[in-house]
Amino acid sequence: MDRVLNFYPGPSELPLSALEEAKSEMLDWKGTGMSVMEISHRSKEFDEVHNETIALFRKLFFIPENYAVLLLQGGASLQFAMIPMNLIAAGSTASYIVTGRFSDNAYKTAKKVSGVHLAASTEKDGKYFRIPKPDEIGIREGSVYCHLTSNNTIFGTQWKSFPDVKGVPLVCDMSSDILSRKVDWGPLGLVYAGAQKNLGPAGTTVVVIRNDLVEKSSRDLPDILSYKVMADKNSLYNTPGCFSIYMMNKVLKWVERKGGLDAIQKRNERKAKLLYDVIDEAPDFFITRVEKESRSFMNVTFNLVSEELEAKFVADAKSENIVGIKGHRSAGGIRVSIYNSHDEKDSETVASFMKRFIKENG
Amino acid sequence: MDRVLNFYPGPSELPLSALEEAKSEMLDWKGTGMSVMEISHRSKEFDEVHNETIALFRKLFFIPENYAVLLLQGGASLQFAMIPMNLIAAGSTASYIVTGRFSDNAYKTAKKVSGVHLAASTEKDGKYFRIPKPDEIGIREGSVYCHLTSNNTIFGTQWKSFPDVKGVPLVCDMSSDILSRKVDWGPLGLVYAGAQKNLGPAGTTVVVIRNDLVEKSSRDLPDILSYKVMADKNSLYNTPGCFSIYMMNKVLKWVERKGGLDAIQKRNERKAKLLYDVIDEAPDFFITRVEKESRSFMNVTFNLVSEELEAKFVADAKSENIVGIKGHRSAGGIRVSIYNSHDEKDSETVASFMKRFIKENG
Numbered sequence: 163m164d165r166v167l168n169f170y171p172g173p174s175e176l177p178l179s180a181l182e183e184a185k186s187e188m189l190d191w192k193g194t195g196m197s198v199m200e201i202s203h204r205s206k207e208f209d210e211v212h213n214e215t216i217a218l219f220r221k222l223f224f225i226p227e228n229y230a231v232l233l234l235q236g237g238a239s240l241q242f243a244m245i246p247m248n249l250i251a252a253g254s255t256a257s258y259i260v261t262g263r264f265s266d267n268a269y270k271t272a273k274k275v276s277g278v279h280l281a282a283s284t285e286k287d288g289k290y291f292r293i294p295k296p297d298e299i300g301i302r303e304g305s306v307y308c309h310l311t312s313n314n315t316i317f318g319t320q321w322k323s324f325p326d327v328k329g330v331p332l333v334c335d336m337s338s339d340i341l342s343r344k345v346d347w348g349p350l351g352l353v354y355a356g357a358q359k360n361l362g363p364a365g366t367t368v369v370v371i372r373n374d375l376v377e378k379s380s381r382d383l384p385d386i387l388s389y390k391v392m393a394d395k396n397s398l399y400n401t402p403g404c405f406s407i408y409m410m411n412k413v414l415k416w417v418e419r420k421g422g423l424d425a426i427q428k429r430n431e432r433k434a435k436l437l438y439d440v441i442d443e444a445p446d447f448f449i450t451r452v453e454k455e456s457r458s459f460m461n462v463t464f465n466l467v468s469e470e471l472e473a474k475f476v477a478d479a480k481s482e483n484i485v486g487i488k489g490h491r492s493a494g495g496i497r498v499s500i501y502n503s504h505d506e507k508d509s510e511t512v513a514s515f516m517k518r519f520i521k522e523n524g
Numbered sequence: 525m526d527r528v529l530n531f532y533p534g535p536s537e538l539p540l541s542a543l544e545e546a547k548s549e550m551l552d553w554k555g556t557g558m559s560v561m562e563i564s565h566r567s568k569e570f571d572e573v574h575n576e577t578i579a580l581f582r583k584l585f586f587i588p589e590n591y592a593v594l595l596l597q598g599g600a601s602l603q604f605a606m607i608p609m610n611l612i613a614a615g616s617t618a619s620y621i622v623t624g625r626f627s628d629n630a631y632k633t634a635k636k637v638s639g640v641h642l643a644a645s646t647e648k649d650g651k652y653f654r655i656p657k658p659d660e661i662g663i664r665e666g667s668v669y670c671h672l673t674s675n676n677t678i679f680g681t682q683w684k685s686f687p688d689v690k691g692v693p694l695v696c697d698m699s700s701d702i703l704s705r706k707v708d709w710g711p712l713g714l715v716y717a718g719a720q721k722n723l724g725p726a727g728t729t730v731v732v733i734r735n736d737l738v739e740k741s742s743r744d745l746p747d748i749l750s751y752k753v754m755a756d757k758n759s760l761y762n763t764p765g766c767f768s769i770y771m772m773n774k775v776l777k778w779v780e781r782k783g784g785l786d787a788i789q790k791r792n793e794r795k796a797k798l799l800y801d802v803i804d805e806a807p808d809f810f811i812t813r814v815e816k817e818s819r820s821f822m823n824v825t826f827n828l829v830s831e832e833l834e835a836k837f838v839a840d841a842k843s844e845n846i847v848g849i850k851g852h853r854s855a856g857g858i859r860v861s862i863y864n865s866h867d868e869k870d871s872e873t874v875a876s877f878m879k880r881f882i883k884e885n886g
């Protein structure tokens with residue numbers, strides 16, 4: 163069938179050019195007579211794609227030189243464990259800001275590993291509709307880092323700027339908005355993200371870590387869990403997920419062709435505005451409990467007046483080739499995920515559909 | 525260019541049918557209008573391929589019902605850490621048999637996690653050319669498991685049958701010979717393998733674990749490192765490496781079409797014999813220090829009289845479309861890796877080349 167308009171929250175749509183290139187190279191990559199999946203991760207051919215991916219990501223995301231870029235496995239969930247294992251020495255602590263289910267997972271995982279402190283939570287009846295105000299955040303003195311999640315995929319909230327945490331390095335899970343906008347690297351000690359929203363298919367986890375934190379990290383860990391070992395080995399300590407790195411390479415090249423981060427950010431802002439404008443014009447029909455200043459530019463969430471109407475919305479959308487918009491089971495309602503790969507036309511299509519849906523069902 | 529004869533030690537050759545199917549489904553998988561990389565891991569479409577992969581692997585490998593099959597990330601290296609973290613409770617120990625670099629890594633990683641015991645080692649001057657004799661193995665009393673590596677990829681040795689360890693559950697790294705031959709599940713408590721030799725591309729790690737060990741495993745670990753959590757969540761605790769599982773599915777279906785494990789095992793034995801016969805006919809030319817009873821059926825290793833001649837062997841082979849046969853840097857010489865995907869003709873081609881090479885250079 164034709165390609166659908168795919169708004170899944172992740173794994174999610176990839177740039178068509180990346181898929182087409184992978185398709186054409188499947189039996190013979192770069193004249194090797196092999197797929198990229200069949201060649202040694204120690205070969206010069208793979209080394210090239212690996213290093214190019216890291217270099218291109220550094221360039222596109224304006225990563226300062228004093229940070230290492232690691233390509234790991236295990237998803238953000240493994241980072242929930244590796245971060246405290248590596249960075250919290252005996253007797254020290256870290257602070258966590260909880261604004262959604264994944265930041266809560268990060269906090270709970272860290273608690274299993276070490277003593278950590280809850281600096282803020284915007285949880286209310288198991289749901290999260292806002293980012294905390296500055297005066298709600300209480301960083302525990304002596305924290306070696308403060309953890310936060312830049313974008314809440316499930317409920318659709320996003321930090322618009324990072325909070326002032328008085329020089330404590332920020333550790334930030336950017337799984338669902340990495341490379342979607344410029345960031346101020348100043349306060350950031352470590353950034354991590356599963357690739358499967360903005361960077362490529364599932365299977366690679368990007369970790370950007372400031373060199374001083376690499377040096378301070380624990381030396382008592384198994385090699386595979388050690389930032390120091392992974393940094394020293396350029397993420398090739400063991401066999402990486404070669405194909406997902408190769409796909410990430412293609413996605414990054416697509417970002418570059420699109421004009422880089424600046425162009426991508428502007429496009430993302432326009433895409434989000436198209437949908438939020440429709441919501442704001444019919445707030446009794448498209449009901450959003452997300453605080454206006456906390457709205458995500460990646461995941462636009464709303465409810466309709468009844469579950470029946472939400473089911474009809476999903477079904478009608480499907481008949482127009484729009485898929486992946488059913489809200490997360492813990493949030494309900496509708497979620498339209500508009501990651502980097504989507505263009506304005508995709509948002510326009512959804513906005514038009516939403517307007518038509520009001521007319522027919524309002 | 526044409527497809528090469530690819531004898532890389534892993535990542536390594538995949539069945540051509542698996543690549544061709546992936547190619548044809550790249551833009552539209554199963555009529556979804558998406559690639560398998562673009563769909564949610566919570567979708568019914570992905571769930572189907574995930575569950576089918578596990579079920580087919582159980583069936584083809586004759587895995588008894590009282591074992592769980594997990595599809596994880598992080599490679600065998602992460603298992604080196606997860607095994608002792610999950611299974612060695614405070615005050616208990618485990619025994620390790622070291623027959624190569626990776627089993628040594630497993631042992632050293634376990635030592636970082638817990639107190640473990642070296643039950644045997646066949647190391648000699650940093651090299652490993654044999655599997656230990658039964659009377660060389662000393663299992664520490666009270667061991668909760670005994671770890672061994674079934675096939676040594678680097679030096680080319682392989683256990684032909686498992687040692688008698690008096691009822692202690694065996695934990696076996698089968699990364700380089702999983703699903704290449706029938707195994708006796710009786711003594712096995714846990715089997716694990718990176719997928720990238722016999723099962724698919726890199727990115728998936730298979731763990732087969734007896735239910736009683738799942739139940740006995742530690743409850744204090746971060747979820748992502750817990751066998752219990754991963755078993756309870758059917759390996760979908762977080763986003764898995766979806767594409768590599770999808771490819772594993774295709775590789776398993778290919779194994780099934782080839783006649784299953786019995787046919788694959790016979791084919792593997794014939795493939796190895798073809799090469800070892802040439803070696804045994806010219807032992808002064810193709811020099812192998814691997815003990816005859818310890819020879820691997822997956823990785824055939826040998827040296828020539830000089831490094832110059834080895835370089836010529838690799839170059840001449842390349843001119844005949846044979847690639848990936850340079851030995852590991854710690855072993856030197858030549859290594860021909862003949863995993864499941866290779867057919868007899870591939871071994872015949874190498875055997876003929878070897879015979880011609882003697883004539884021209886002997």
